[in-house]
Amino acid sequence: MxxxxxxxxxxxxxxxxxxxxxxxxxxxxxxxxxxxxxxxxxxxxxxxxxxxxxxxxxxxxxxxxxxxxxxxxxxxxxxxxxxxxxxxxxxxxxxxxxxxxxxxxxxxxxxxxxxxxxxxxxxxxxxxxxxxxxxxxxxxxxxxxxxxRPASRSASRTETITFRRLRHELEQRYQYSRRVEDYADRLGCSVRTLTRACLAVTGRSAKQVVDERVALQACRLLAATDEPVARIGHHLGFPEPTNFGRFFTREVGISPGAFRTTSARSARWLEAAEPEPIPAVPTRDVPPLVRPRPPADSAVGRHPDPRT
Missing domain, CATH: 2.60.120.280 (Regulatory protein AraC)
Structure with a gap:
């Protein structure tokens, strides 16, 4: 335990x-x-x-x-x-x-x-x-x-709760649906309410949050397993490999095969004095409201900026 x-x-x-x-x-x-x-x-x-x-x-x-x-x-x-x-x-x-x-x-x-x-x-x-x-x-x-906290309006308690409920539901169902309407129905709210909550907490729309979660899981499976690309796509709700390839390329910026190859080479980034740029993997899975900031020796809780 x-x-x-x-x-x-x-x-x-x-x-x-x-x-x-x-x-x-x-x-x-x-x-x-x-x-x-x-x-x-x-x-x-x-x-x-x-x-x-x-x-x-x-x-x-x-x-x-x-x-x-x-x-x-x-x-x-x-x-x-x-x-x-x-x-x-x-x-x-x-x-x-x-x-x-x-x-x-x-x-x-x-x-x-x-x-x-x-x-x-x-x-x-x-x-x-x-x-x-x-x-x-x-x-x-x-x-x-x-x-x-920035001077601009931050997420309200209601918006934060709504966003966290979406995240919880998304963890259970991202393999089965990428439709915001489905999540709104399950949470008993409107698409507009979900989008407003996501924008307030993350700066991204509800649709972006959903798609980024699916793309993140695809990146994890491509980098950490030997599963064929087509099987990963099917696991994530894409019956056709070409649809998965288009989705992944749109979200991440490179094809699934290229991402797997890049990840296999990227161990040297951990050793390099100055790490090379990493493909823009979605960051939706970072806990909400915990955003990296430059470290400062005078306080606990300051964050470095490799993550955005």
């Missing part, structure tokens, strides 16, 4: 030549080394004190091989009964100051306890420790958003 492992234990290939599709949620605390981690094809800088929140289903690749990290992984059942939203934790943090020390200490203590304690009482302890960590991260993210 909850485990603490080393970064190298996530994958058999120490060179991380290709991304892996995660089956569990992760918190990754970098403890040594300097390098980059690629999450859903976006390269994030890492150094001691960097904390990553990576979700089940995302594509993860790391480098260089000597980057060390403590990894907390869990299944959804671990948080059952807790009033905590794991989606509220930011995708990237550089831990500094007292708040950073508290998060780092929490991760370290969970690692120590997982190593020496066993049995049902210990499982309860681990669940509470994880819930506290995620709540603390959510509070840090909210504080950072409040500090750096």
């Amino acid at each position: 909850i485990a603490v492992i080393g970064l190298g234990d996530l994958v058999a290939d120490p060179a991380w030549r290709r991304p892996i599709l995660l089956a569990e949620d992760l918190l990754v605390l970098v403890t040594a080394g300097y390098g980059r981690v690629e999450v859903d094809f976006h390269v994030l800088p890492c150094r001691p004190g960097t904390l990553l929140r990576v979700r089940a289903g995302q594509a993860l690749r790391c480098g260089p091989p000597d980057l060390d990290a403590t990894v907390v992984r869990w299944t959804p059942a671990a948080l059952h009964g807790f009033d905590v939203d794991p989606e509220a934790a930011p995708a990237w943090l550089q831990l500094t100051g007292a708040d950073g020390d508290a998060v780092s200490t929490g991760v370290s203590q969970l690692a120590v306890d997982c190593a020496r304690l066993r049995g049902e009482p210990a499982t309860g302890l681990f669940r509470h420790q994880l819930a506290v960590l995620l709540l603390r991260l959510a509070l840090l993210a909210e504080s950072d958003r409040a500090t750096h």
